[in-house]
Amino acid sequence: MKVTLERTDLLKSLTHVHRVVERRNTIPILSNVLLRCDGGELRLKATDLDLEISETVAAMVEQPGATTVPAHMIYDIVRKLPDGAQVQLETSADNATLEIRAGRSRFALQMLPEADFPDLTAGEFSHVFSLPAGDFKRLIDSTQFAISTEETRYYLNGIYFHTVETPGGERFRAVATDGHRLAQAEIPAPSGSSGMPGVIVPRKTVGEIQKLLEDPQADVKVEISETKVRLTTANVVLTSKLIDGTFPDYGRVIPQHNDKLLQVDREEFKEAVDRVSTISSERGRAVKMALSEGRMVLTVINPDSGTATEELAVDYEADPLEIGFNSRYLLDIAAQLDKDTARFRFADPGAPTLIQDDGSEEALYVLMPMRV
Known part of the structure; x- marks a missing residue:
């Protein structure tokens, strides 16, 4: 593969995807970010097997291809490159390293094959709806602080999203509690969310969603099944497993x-x-x-x-x-x-x-x- 793009664009995408990658991994491929280029764009993808983020960025593709390199390493390299630089990514002739060039800087990173990179298969989504990023972010901001960090009650380690019927109409509600405090926020239910299963979105996923919702005016597409949630905003797709548990009947403590x-x-x-x-x-x-x-x-x-x-x-x-x-x-x-x-x-x-x-x-x- 051989591709050239703006350092600013590459850094923004790496900032989004590299956060998913844990610093310590027993499985080497999970330390890497997948880079795939074709058709005038570069797609970056990272996963920890529970959460996956992929982002597409415009690029000048001279030779299509794909590989994986250490996520935190490439992020640190690009972060330290001068602003405004053009970055060229090219796999070596022996397909052992990815060469990164920008101005007078040269780096060669060890690669692992693209075929080893896991895919978080999404399956079928039963409910699909869209809502403004600002509304979704407000639901998260209002409830995130109350998420429990107690691992024994794992079903409280996230935000519970569901729809409820109220005298004023159907509402899309977020609830979090750690047993000492409870936070509840709601907005009018978006079209398509009616009858969705109640889902518990894990703490780490909530944090990543919060950072991705940068433009409050943009629309976020939300897809939900019994086991997974997928969010699409602009050129970023986030897919995450849900917490497999039953959220308590919080209404009794209000x-x-x-x-x-x-x-x-x-x-x-x-x-x-x-x-x-x-x-x-x-x-x-x-x-x-x-x-x-x-x-x-x-x-x-x-x-x-x-x-x-x-x-x-x-x-x-x-x-x-x-x-x-x-x-x-x-x-x-x-x-x-x-x-x-x-x-x-x-x-x-x-x-x-x-x-x-x-x-x-x-x-x-x-x-x-x-x-x-």
Whole structure:
């Protein structure tokens, strides 16, 4: 093979595909990126057997062909080449190395045969639909922080996407939980998504999708089956296995009868929690929230370093309440809220609390309290 293309175009594609490749691999071919050129384009593909990303980039093809080279190595080489350079990729006469030329720079990388490169066979997809990248990214951004990292409950190690019937029509919903907090976001269901199977998209795939959704105005094509999901945006195709498990009935933990309403300026609240949590220890991140009519007092006590308190004016008219939360979890949720005013609904110090943007039903957050 022999192909020439812009360094900027090649680097952008390598940036997308090389992230899939694990740094340490027991199977050598999985450390490599597949390069295939023909018909005026170069296709790059990488996989870890669970997730596969391929991208097509325009190129000047002098000799069609395909090979595989170490993904992180070629990425680092291209990244360090001067901006604006023309990069030429050519397999050697003995088909042992891929030669990379740009200006006065010359590199030769060891190759492995294209035939060894695995293909993540997609199979049939039962549901196909499109939605704006901005909407899809918002669903992920609003819920990703709540994905569990606990491997024993593997079915919580991703975002659960599904459609639900609501009084306002069918909705496309994303949910994530780690047992301490729950995040739910939704948009009107795209045409074609009705009746789709509920799917759990793994954490790593979610992270890659998030990075690929660069243009919020672009449309993303989503294809779903019982075991796989495939996303197509512009010239990038991402295929991933789904988590084979049953997501819990999360509706049971969303409180329906929390009658103590608190409304607070979101930014003031976030900054106050951040300030008082400065003295909290790594082990004990608890912040106590003492509520009385018109005021909130935030308190953090660390036996090793001292105490911190801050008072905020709030809109609260219910019975006085003292409740504790993990300060990091509070800040994670506050960072997802968009409106000027945050709305909290409490029941009692031992019951989950419901948090939302004031006047918006697009996203909701449930936070379990801590003993303080």
